[in-house]
Amino acid sequence: MSAQSNNSPAWLLLEDGTLFKGKSFGAKGTTGGEICFNTGMTGYQEVFTDPSYTGQVLIMNNAYVGNYGVKSADVESDSVKIKGLICKNISHRYSRMTADDGLEHYLETNNIVAIYDVDTRALVQHIRNKGAMNCIISTELTDTASLKAELEKVPDMDGLELSSEISTKEAYNFGNPDAAIRIAVLDFGVKRNILQCMADRGAYLKVFPAKTSFATVEEFKPHGVFVSNGPGDPASMDYAVKTVKDVIAAKKPMFGICLGHQLLARANDIPTFKMHHGHRGLNHPVKNLITGKSEITTQNHGFGVDPEAAKSADHIEITHVNLNDGSIEGIRIKGKPAFSVQYHPESTPGPHDSRYLFDDFLEMIKKNMK
Numbered sequence: 001m002s003a004q005s006n007n008s009p010a011w012l013l014l015e016d017g018t019l020f021k022g023k024s025f026g027a028k029g030t031t032g033g034e035i036c037f038n039t040g041m042t043g044y045q046e047v048f049t050d051p052s053y054t055g056q057v058l059i060m061n062n063a064y065v066g067n068y069g070v071k072s073a074d075v076e077s078d079s080v081k082i083k084g085l086i087c088k089n090i091s092h093r094y095s096r097m098t099a100d101d102g103l104e105h106y107l108e109t110n111n112i113v114a115i116y117d118v119d120t121r122a123l124v125q126h127i128r129n130k131g132a133m134n135c136i137i138s139t140e141l142t143d144t145a146s147l148k149a150e151l152e153k154v155p156d157m158d159g160l161e162l163s164s165e166i167s168t169k170e171a172y173n174f175g176n177p178d179a180a181i182r183i184a185v186l187d188f189g190v191k192r193n194i195l196q197c198m199a200d201r202g203a204y205l206k207v208f209p210a211k212t213s214f215a216t217v218e219e220f221k222p223h224g225v226f227v228s229n230g231p232g233d234p235a236s237m238d239y240a241v242k243t244v245k246d247v248i249a250a251k252k253p254m255f256g257i258c259l260g261h262q263l264l265a266r267a268n269d270i271p272t273f274k275m276h277h278g279h280r281g282l283n284h285p286v287k288n289l290i291t292g293k294s295e296i297t298t299q300n301h302g303f304g305v306d307p308e309a310a311k312s313a314d315h316i317e318i319t320h321v322n323l324n325d326g327s328i329e330g331i332r333i334k335g336k337p338a339f340s341v342q343y344h345p346e347s348t349p350g351p352h353d354s355r356y357l358f359d360d361f362l363e364m365i366k367k368n369m370k
Contacts, residue, residue, distance in 0.1 A: 008023065008028075008139060009021060009022070009023060009024065009139070009142075010022050010113075010114075010137060010138065010139045011115075011137070011138050011142065012115050012118060012135060013136050013138075013144065013148065014035065014126075014133055014135045015133035015134045015151065018126060019147075020115075020118050022086075022115040022116055023115065023116055023117045024113075024114070024115065025085075025087070025104055025107065025114040025115065025116045026112050026114035027113050027114075028113070028139045028140065029138070029140060030136065030141055031057070031083050031084040031113040031137050032057065032083065032135060032136035032137070032150060032151055032153070033055050033057045033082075033084060033134065033135070034055060034056045034057065034132055034135075034157045035056070035057050035059065035086075035127060035133060035134070035135040036056050036058060036059065036127070036132060036277070036280055036302065037059035037060075037061055037123075037127060037277075037280060038059070038060055038061060038281050038300075039061050039280065039282070039283055039284075040060075040061070040062070040280075040283065040298075041061075041282070042282070042349055043074075043282060043348065043349035043350075044060060044062075044066070044103075045070050045074040045075060046076050046193075046348045046349055047060075047082075048082050048085070048112075049075040049076045049079065049080055049081055050076045050077070051076070051081050051166050051189030051190070051229070051230060051231060052081075052191075052230055052231050052301070053082045054081045054083075054162050054165075054166050054231035055083060055155075055157060055162055056082060056083060056157075057082065057084040057085070057086065057135050057137060058084070058085055058086065059120055059123055059124055059127070060085070060088075063088050064088075064089045064091055065087045065088075065089070065090055065091070065103065066090045066091040066102065066103030066104070067091040067094060067095060068094055068095055068099060069094030069099030069100070069101060069103065070099060070102070071098060071099050071100050072100050074348075074349075075192070076191040076193060077189075077191070079110060080106075080107070080110040080112050084113050084114060084137045085107065085113075085114035086114070086118055086123065086137070087115070087116040087118070087120065089116060089117070090104070090116045091103070092104065113137050113138070113139065114137070127277050131276045131277050132157070132276065132277050132302060134151060134156065134157075135151070135154075136150050136154065138150070157232070157274070157302065158233060158274050159235065159236055160233050160236060161236035161237060162189075162232035163188035163189055163210045163230040163231060163237065163259065164209075164211055166189050166230070166231065167187045167189065167209050167211075168187050168207055168208075168209055169209060171207060171208050171209065171212070172206070173205065173207075174199060174204075174207060175195075175198070175199035176199070176202075179202050179203055179204035180202065181203045181204065181223050181362065181366070181369075182204050182205075182206070182221060182222045182224075183198055183203045183204070183205050183206075183223065183224045183226055183365070184205075184206055184208060184217045184222035184225045184226070185205050185206065185208065185225075185226045186208055186210065186212065186217070186225065186226065186240070187207050187208060187209060187210060187230075188227070188228045188230030188240065188259050188263075189228060189230030189231055189259070190207065190229065191228075191229060191344070191348075194226075194228065194229070194344075194346045196346075197346045197355065198361075198362075201358055201362050203362065205226075210230075211239050211240075212243070213243065213246075214243050214246035214247055214250070217243075217247075218250075222252070223253065223365045223368070223369055224252060224254065224255070225247045225253070225254045225255075226254070226255050226256070226257075226260070226361075227240075227244060227254060227255070227260030227263055227340070228256075228258075228259065228260055229260060229300075230258070230259040230260075232259075233303060234262040234263055234272045234303055235271075237263065241263055244256075244264055244267040245267045247338075248333065248336055248338055251337065252337070253337040253361070253364045253365045254337065254339075255338075255339060255340065255357070255360075255361040256339075256340030256341075257340065257341060257343075257345065257346075258301055258341075258343070258344060259301075259303075260340055261305065261330070261331070261340035261341055261342045262301075262303055262304075262305060262342075264331065264339075264340040265306075265316075265331060265340075268313065268315065268316060268333060270305055270306055270309045270310050270313060270331075271305075271306040271309055272304065272305055272306065273303065273304055273306055275301070275302055275303060275304050275327075277302075278300075278301055278303075279299040279300070279301055279322070279327075280299060280300045280301075281298070281299060282296075282298050282347070282349070282351065283296055284296070284297050284298075284299045284322065284324065285297070285323040286320050286322055286323060286329045286330075286354075287321050287323050288319065288320055289318060289319055289320060289321065294323065295353035295354050296351045296353050297343040297344070297345075297347070297353065298343060298344040298347040298350075298351070300344065301342060304328065305327075305328040305331070305342070307326070307328050310328050310331060315335070316331050316332075316333065316334065317331065317332040317333075317334055318330070318331055319332050319339065319341075320342075320343075322342075327342070328342065329342045329343055330342065337368055339361075339364075341354070345357040345358060346358075
């Protein structure tokens with residue numbers, strides 16, 4: 001089990017000058033990124049390894065983090081993707097018998113600087129009021145001037161293109177090669193369980209680097225195309241918008257999640273925008289406007305689809321809305337086999353209310369094959 005940390009001091013400075021002092025946990029050093037918060041009560045390892053968190057410093061809302069350790073199976077990518085971690089309390093001991101390690105050693109191994117003993121309720125309330133902003137965590141810089149100097153080096157998420165940096169560098173296959181359905185995956189930061197959800201439903205996948213052209217994708221002879229989640233600003237991804245337009249023009253069945261949802265919107269002349277503080281957690285209520293049913297969903301996004309533009313577009317059908325703030329959570333392109341959702345139906349560690357969307361995608365593909 002993880003050894004107890006030495007409780008050395010750490011500092012958190014926000015872009016607006018707000019300063020918190022806490023205790024060090026994990027790697028020592030200095031790190032910065034856009035601050036955000038996750039409202040989930042569990043699943044911290046899945047969250048930490050979600051590529052969509054690239055470039056962000058994460059506040060965990062749960063009062064204790066690390067109480068069930070870490071396990072190699074509970075990951076969504078090959079490494080921890082968050083830039084830093086902020087907690088109220090951390091657990092030096094873990095209770096899960098099947099865990100491989102404790103959280104602190106895991107963070108040290110992945111070189112993640114973390115701070116705890118911070119009033120995270122006050123901090124989250126501050127972010128909800130003031131909006132998303134950059135921040136810096138340091139265990140080595142103790143004066144405000146030095147912290148501010150480092151904070152100025154942190155890039156602004158607005159206009160930042162990150163997907164091509166964390167996408168696979170080489171195409172690879174996933175699933176059963178003998179499966180009847182082939183799906184091309186445009187990897188802008190895809191989560192492993194998204195791939196698993198499609199493979200479990202009888203699809204063979206080929207995962208392509210972010211900047212792959214549609215012509216190259218077509219060499220795989222896919223029956224459908226999946227447009228993945230990922231980090232950064234969709235407005236900076238003209239290369240991806242062009243690929244999505246090519247898929248639509250070819251009338252190839254397409255499904256997009258999160259960033260993929262935003263790219264589908266932009267490919268149909270619907271703008272995206274930077275949200276005030278985004279949606280991140282495992283407990284966001286969404287209404288399916290087609291069935292009238294509500295779903296509790298997993299979410300992780302800081303950008304959204306312009307609601308007025310989506311509502312006024314004759315060729316767009318809004319299929320899902322967020323019940324907290326009315327934001328657009330799903331669209332369908334009329335007359336085209338293309339749809340997307342803003343949230344995450346693969347939903348590890350849960351809930352699984354929305355996994356029917358993978359079934360819908362496979363059914364769309366099967367109908368198109370006839």
